[in-house]
Amino acid sequence: MKTRLLTEQDIDAAAAILRNGGLLGIPTETVYGLGADGLNAAAVRRIFTAKGRPQDNPLILHVPGASWLDLYCRSIPSAAYALAEAFWPGPLTMILRRREHVPNVVTCGLNTVGVRCPKHPVTLEIIRAANVPVAAPSGNLSGRPSPTCAAHMMEDMDGRIDAIVDGGPCGVGVESTIIDLTAQPPRLLRPGGLPLEALRDVLGEVSVDKAVLSPLAPGEKPKAPGMKYRHYAPKAPVMVVAGESRRTARYIRRHLGDHTGVICFDEYKNMFPGCVVETIGPAGDPEEQARRVFDALRAFDGTDAAEIFAQCPANAGLGLAVANRLKKAAGFHVVEAVDVGGDGL
Ligand code: AMP
Ligand code: MG
Numbered sequence: 001m002k003t004r005l006l007t008e009q010d011i012d013a014a015a016a017i018l019r020n021g022g023l024l025g026i027p028t029e030t031v032y033g034l035g036a037d038g039l040n041a042a043a044v045r046r047i048f049t050a051k052g053r054p055q056d057n058p059l060i061l062h063v064p065g066a067s068w069l070d071l072y073c074r075s076i077p078s079a080a081y082a083l084a085e086a087f088w089p090g091p092l093t094m095i096l097r098r099r100e101h102v103p104n105v106v107t108c109g110l111n112t113v114g115v116r117c118p119k120h121p122v123t124l125e126i127i128r129a130a131n132v133p134v135a136a137p138s139g140n141l142s143g144r145p146s147p148t149c150a151a152h153m154m155e156d157m158d159g160r161i162d163a164i165v166d167g168g169p170c171g172v173g174v175e176s177t178i179i180d181l182t183a184q185p186p187r188l189l190r191p192g193g194l195p196l197e198a199l200r201d202v203l204g205e206v207s208v209d210k211a212v213l214s215p216l217a218p219g220e221k222p223k224a225p226g227m228k229y230r231h232y233a234p235k236a237p238v239m240v241v242a243g244e245s246r247r248t249a250r251y252i253r254r255h256l257g258d259h260t261g262v263i264c265f266d267e268y269k270n271m272f273p274g275c276v277v278e279t280i281g282p283a284g285d286p287e288e289q290a291r292r293v294f295d296a297l298r299a300f301d302g303t304d305a306a307e308i309f310a311q312c313p314a315n316a317g318l319g320l321a322v323a324n325r326l327k328k329a330a331g332f333h334v335v336e337a338v339d340v341g342g343d344g345l
Contacts, residue, residue, distance in 0.1 A: 004163040015129035027167025028118035031146035032153040033136035041103040050160040060114040062134040089119035091193025095180040145294040173291035189224035191321040215332035231328040238330035243337035245283040251337035252309040261305030286318035
């Protein structure tokens with residue numbers, strides 16, 4: 001199959017691919033998604049094949065607004081409408097009880113479904129033109145960093161899907177925040193483009209699923225099935241170095257080998273001579289780090305880096321999502337930087 005690259009003008013062609021049961025790369029504000037008609041089980045099954053995605057990892061339904069919630073969900077709490085009013089279109093996925101006619105292949109047999117309204121004018125137009133909910137996970141091969149531009153999605157999906165709509169680079173850069181509204185209190189299943197603090201402003205108490213911050217014990221089942229897989233990984237192993245940023249930079253410098261890659265904040269980029277260095281933005285700017293973290297992880301694949309050290313932001317604001325993606329890329333190999341005294345910083 002030849003994968004076509006469509007432009008923002010090709011709305012009708014893109015909608016036709018969805019309506020005919022094809023696979024379409026869609027731009028969103030978070031990352032590029034791999035979409036299919038969410039009511040067409042055969043089409044949705046092809047998403048799993050194209051990505052090499054495990055069969056027990058459900059997909060998110062993308063809709064053009066809160067008025068579609070009632071079509072696919074039941075027993076919808078008022079909190080869902082309050083969140084949609086505050087944050088849709090935007091990087092928030094809500095887990096709600098599903099209606100029977102949502103295909104099992106979308107939810108992987110769960111009695112809940114994830115629903116989101118993406119904030120990208122082209123994709124909203126495509127969904128409206130197709131007039132179907134679009135089931136879409138991120139548009140990467142399973143296990144790889146999520147794509148934040150059409151070229152990165154083409155790298156992974158060329159020959160596997162019908163087309164990709166080039167809608168420019170993603171403004172947020174990490175996937176949506178997932179909140180489970182069937183839990184009491186509501187529970188954060190995945191940190192993402194909408195900060196936890198913003199959810200708490202609307203909902204009051206929000207609990208945080210254990211899988212967000214720590215690895216699962218063998219056999220333990222997370223509420224968001226996707227959280228149990230190694231994710232976002234470049235080919236070389238990653239080690240996250242946690243702690244205050246000057247301290248982590250010094251730690252990494254002390255541990256450099258012959259083929260070391262470094263993911264660091266802009267301020268420290270000159271501290272690692274001879275290394276492959278990818279910066280992700282200033283230490284105090286987690287929004288910029290979110291935009292760049294997947295590109296940085298992807299960039300090492302064409303290099304001779306045999307191991308990668310990563311500086312990691314604190315868990316506030318979008319830092320929670322950036323730290324989570326880095327730790328998952330590292331398979332939760334995290335070391336706390338201990339300060340052994342200054343060496344020039
Ligand atoms: P992706 O955006 O590629 O990471 O894939 C969608 C994510 O949403 C995965 O991590 C899924 O585990 C999660 N997800 C989708 N539907 C549900 C659901 N009904 N309950 C919990 N998590 C879900
Ligand atoms: Mg994904």
